[in-house]
Amino acid sequence: MLRGLWTLTWLEIKIFVREPLGLIGTLIIPVVFVALGRLYGRSARLEPRGVSDLVTIDLPILASIFIALSAVLSLVTIVSIYRESGILKRLRATPLRPYTILTAHVLAKLVFTLLTLIAMAAAGRRFIPDGMHGPFVAFGLALIFSTVSIVSMGFLIASVVPTARFAQPIGSLLLYPMVGLAGLFVPIAALPPALQAVSRFVPLRYVVSLLRGVWREEGWMSHSGDVAALLLVFLICTAASAKVFRWE
Amino acid sequence: MTTGAVINVSAIRKTYGRTLAIDDISFEVKQGEIFGLIGPNGAGKTTTMECVEGLRVPESGTISVLGLDPVRQVYALQHRIGVQLQQAQLQKRIKVREAVNLWASLYDHPLDGHRLLDQLGLGDKHNAWFMTLSGGQKQRLFIALALINDPEVVFLDELTTGLDPQARRAIWELVRGIRARGKTVFLTTHLMEEAERLCDRVAIIDRGRIIDIGTPAELVRRHCPEQTVVVTIDDESAEERFRLIPGVESVATRDGCVTIRGRGDELVAHVIRCVAEHRMNVTDFRTDRPTLEDVFLKLTGHSIRD
Numbered sequence: 390m391l392r393g394l395w396t397l398t399w400l401e402i403k404i405f406v407r408e409p410l411g412l413i414g415t416l417i418i419p420v421v422f423v424a425l426g427r428l429y430g431r432s433a434r435l436e437p438r439g440v441s442d443l444v445t446i447d448l449p450i451l452a453s454i455f456i457a458l459s460a461v462l463s464l465v466t467i468v469s470i471y472r473e474s475g476i477l478k479r480l481r482a483t484p485l486r487p488y489t490i491l492t493a494h495v496l497a498k499l500v501f502t503l504l505t506l507i508a509m510a511a512a513g514r515r516f517i518p519d520g521m522h523g524p525f526v527a528f529g530l531a532l533i534f535s536t537v538s539i540v541s542m543g544f545l546i547a548s549v550v551p552t553a554r555f556a557q558p559i560g561s562l563l564l565y566p567m568v569g570l571a572g573l574f575v576p577i578a579a580l581p582p583a584l585q586a587v588s589r590f591v592p593l594r595y596v597v598s599l600l601r602g603v604w605r606e607e608g609w610m611s612h613s614g615d616v617a618a619l620l621l622v623f624l625i626c627t628a629a630s631a632k633v634f635r636w637e
Numbered sequence: 638m639t640t641g642a643v644i645n646v647s648a649i650r651k652t653y654g655r656t657l658a659i660d661d662i663s664f665e666v667k668q669g670e671i672f673g674l675i676g677p678n679g680a681g682k683t684t685t686m687e688c689v690e691g692l693r694v695p696e697s698g699t700i701s702v703l704g705l706d707p708v709r710q711v712y713a714l715q716h717r718i719g720v721q722l723q724q725a726q727l728q729k730r731i732k733v734r735e736a737v738n739l740w741a742s743l744y745d746h747p748l749d750g751h752r753l754l755d756q757l758g759l760g761d762k763h764n765a766w767f768m769t770l771s772g773g774q775k776q777r778l779f780i781a782l783a784l785i786n787d788p789e790v791v792f793l794d795e796l797t798t799g800l801d802p803q804a805r806r807a808i809w810e811l812v813r814g815i816r817a818r819g820k821t822v823f824l825t826t827h828l829m830e831e832a833e834r835l836c837d838r839v840a841i842i843d844r845g846r847i848i849d850i851g852t853p854a855e856l857v858r859r860h861c862p863e864q865t866v867v868v869t870i871d872d873e874s875a876e877e878r879f880r881l882i883p884g885v886e887s888v889a890t891r892d893g894c895v896t897i898r899g900r901g902d903e904l905v906a907h908v909i910r911c912v913a914e915h916r917m918n919v920t921d922f923r924t925d926r927p928t929l930e931d932v933f934l935k936l937t938g939h940s941i942r943d
Contacts, residue, residue, distance in 0.1 A: 392742070392743055393742045393743045396738065396739050397739060400728075400735055403735075404728050407730040407766075408730060471728075475722070475726040476727055476728060478692075478722060478725060479722055479726065479727065482690060482692060482715070482720040482722060483715065483740065483743050484712065484715050484716060484743045484744065485743060
């Protein structure tokens with residue numbers, strides 16, 4: 390069924406690395422930022438106990454979400470460029486299926502998302518307070534799961550967005566406002582009732598809730614609702630994008 | 638289905654919005670031939686071909702390729718056909734070798750990609766990025782991709798458009814090579830010379846309809862039977878003698894050049910015999926034979942370049 394998936398995934402990773410700008414934007418710039426921060430922040434002292442929840446919990450989550458979102462946007466852009474230049478059309482006349490192509494791109498993006506996170510954590514390890522032992526593995530798993538769900542929204546956008554020029558703005562317009570309603574900056578409970586209702590339909594809300602919970606080691610079971618919601622998002626978006634996928 | 642036909646198209650029709658792209662298109666392609674769909678840009682060549690490939694769904698009519706329905710059995714069909722699309726692209730930074738390997742990974746019994754690239758003259762380009770290839774090299778790579786699964790039918794859409802004459806001739810040789818291996822080739826072109834030199838049979842399409850089908854020679858004979866012989870001669874009685882040849886319709890002399898127009902396959906032979914019998918002193922002799930281009934002009938009332 391997924392004939393050609395590994396060949397295509399590996400190929401897309403190699404092609405992405407050959408694109409100088411893409412690689413700089415994804416891997417090098419985030420690491421440079423952390424390194425710069427490290428340089429300027431050398432004088433600051435971090436007291437493990439004095440660090441607020443914002444820094445130890447929400448900041449990693451925010452960073453992770455933004456990296457995932459930028460991966461999704463990059464996916465949307467690449468797929469629309471492929472569509473516009475006729476690459477998708479050429480692939481269509483082969484036994485490759487749309488979901489194989491999308492899955493290959495998602496896997497390639499996941500690889501780079503994880504590499505970016507690891508590189509950033511390595512560059513900023515000095516800032517991780519000594520006493521902090523986060524549930525890194527569980528958090529990583531939750532993040533991959535969340536990213537797949539976020540990426541499925543990207544699927545859907547990528548399946549229909551008409552041209553490469555619109556891909557980035559449309560993607561940003563749809564995805565970034567979600568961050569505002571995800572309960573990261575403003576607690577959901579503090580939102581006006583209307584927006585609270587809207588936020589029920591914002592998948593990022595469940596991502597934030599899940600990531601927070603896992604980071605606080607509350608256990609997956611107590612967040613099964615979030616997991617179910619994200620699974621639902623994934624299934625709906627994947628099914629819909631397979632239906633509406635446009636090759637040209 | 639007629640025996641020997643690998644593609645059977647019957648009365649297909651396709652519209653885009655309100656524009657009628659193709660209407661009542663019917664033809665068949667026989668096993669082992671090079672069949673050309675010829676006509677100007679926008680005539681419906683690509684739409685027709687993409688319906689046959691299963692990339693588009695006609696509104697009405699039926700298509701059968703190798704006994705399969707291109708709409709309902711497209712996956713089974715894709716393993717048995719090879720496709721080159723008009724204006725197709727690959728990833729800019731994909732290497733030639735990688736593209737061939739990817740395609741090879743999609744089929745059960747692929748050919749040896751390495752050898753195929755060598756045969757197509759891309760032996761020194763294995764590690765070149767797609768974006769660095771010339772137009773002719775890109776087309777040769779697309780031919781390689783179309784052949785990688787050793788298909789029974791090969792579809793080539795405007796294969797040589799935008800290539801220089803030398804690259805074009807090289808590609809023609811490759812296409813003849815495909816036929817020599819027993820494959821059936823279905824191609825589209827708006828170049829009449831290409832159709833005439835390459836195709837065993839052609840269908841002329843204009844404004845979404847097929848006007849006539851036959852071998853290039855048949856079509857010329859059927860629609861443009863008039864032949865022209867121009868003889869440069871120093872003989873004042875020549876004009877009168879040429880007029881007596883059967884089938885001659887007009888003879889005109891200008892500056893020692895006699896232009897003989899007439900019909901019939903024998904016309905040229907008759908003129909030669911006449912020149913020999915009367916021992917005329919001929920300094921130049923040429924024939925103007927009508928081409929597919931003339932056929933097209935006659936059938937449609939407009940030039941293919943319009």
